[in-house]
Amino acid sequence: MEEPTTFERHVYKNASVYHYMKISLDLENGKRSFSDAQFKQLIISALKELYGEVGAAFPFDLLKFDPSSLKAILRVYNKGLVKLWSALTLLGSYQNEACAFRVIQVSPFLLALSGNSRELQFGESLTS
């Protein structure tokens, strides 16, 4: 049995290496089928369109992708966050079909994305 620990407190400021984004893709004519690789390729092409071949050359991860809702979770190094976010915002079409990325939640903690209280709904119509 280890000895009981002594009190310690640490405050980490800007120590997180990554940011995490929860996004969804809206297409003008409703849903269409995407594979996870196609979805990531779409984001990469949006980055290249805005920042060029060199400016878009930074890594990000597609941690999770749900093909039915076209929702995804991305992980990106902090210094790529603004570029990735702006490229997502400015993407306007996919194969001549109007589309838009919605950014639902962005956090330096992946854990924060698992507890979104805005998802608390009671399945009844709201009074105005």
Place this chain on the structure above:
Amino acid sequence: MSPELEKCPRSLLVCEKSNFMNEKSRHDIHVSKHSFNYKISVLIPECAVLPANISGVISNFSPYYLVRDLPVYELLQEKSYETVLQKGTVYAVSYNTKIDEDNSIALLPSVVTLNLRDKTLAPGTKRYQRVLSGLKDRLPLRYDFLFTEHNTGGDEDNSLYNLLSQYKPIEHKAVLSHHTLKNLPCPTLYPSDLQGTTLSCDPHSFLEWLGAVNLDISCENAADSFLSTYICPEPKSSVSQALLCTITGFISPEDVYLLLQELRYDLKHCCRFPERCFLTMTKLYISHKLFFNCTSCAHRKYFDEPKFTPWLSLTVHGFMDSPVSWGATEHGFLKGGENFYNLVCFKNQDYWLHMATGAHDGCPP
């Protein structure tokens, strides 16, 4: 390329380690001051079924009420003031109001900007009348509210419901869901190494892994994978099974504390002397599932095979649109609304506490 493009808002994480038995331990204060809790997530490695005592505590969580279109001045009426608010165990937060777009209201049991327990705001005083008429006539705010009150078991437990009855409150219970994860890569944690300098992984990597487990994100990726390169942090081991249990609703800090106590009790009594427990364990079959009954500590084991979890984790997410995080510390949304804490409890009653809030929020306590 402009360097501005590579900047991002600050992030803030406060980590503490201590022992539950330590007189000066502040875990109870941190739990009690985090008033508006939306979701609890418990992860117990080496556990396959939800222990009966834990599900018992969860099913006894106080209900919460959704009240539509409630005028704010109702909270200050003399009747509500005397029967409910003065008791100091009522929590209310406006529902479906986004703090970055709308006005949001939260009723804290102790301290608010409009301090309802201030003597100068007692019914009958001039100040009370002025606030009441202001909210009634000049600024007639109405919101949907969520209410909860910690059940103390007394006769007055229905007072909140009675008070709200004319607004047709809808009662809800916190929703429990749980499932067993198989063959989970799991970071190895040593209670003495909170910062992850030698034995454990660092706090950010641990919270990332915990997020991945909660969001069902795979951490078995190749280093050259096109989609994702995320892997479980080192040092790690594989656990054959782990129980992930989530509770969603409007949960009072008192209920969070009761759950924490029960989890601690299980860790302490079932895992402290595993060798002794083995000697006195008897097998027990319930619904075709195998349990071990420990007769020396008169307590049922977590495990359907003789393995013992060295730690378990309790994560509590606050409402992202709550105007406060801990106590009266201001909270905003900005881009993610982070407002959570995580407790890792070890079997020797040591614990780690991680607290995180948003980029522009006040520092956690």
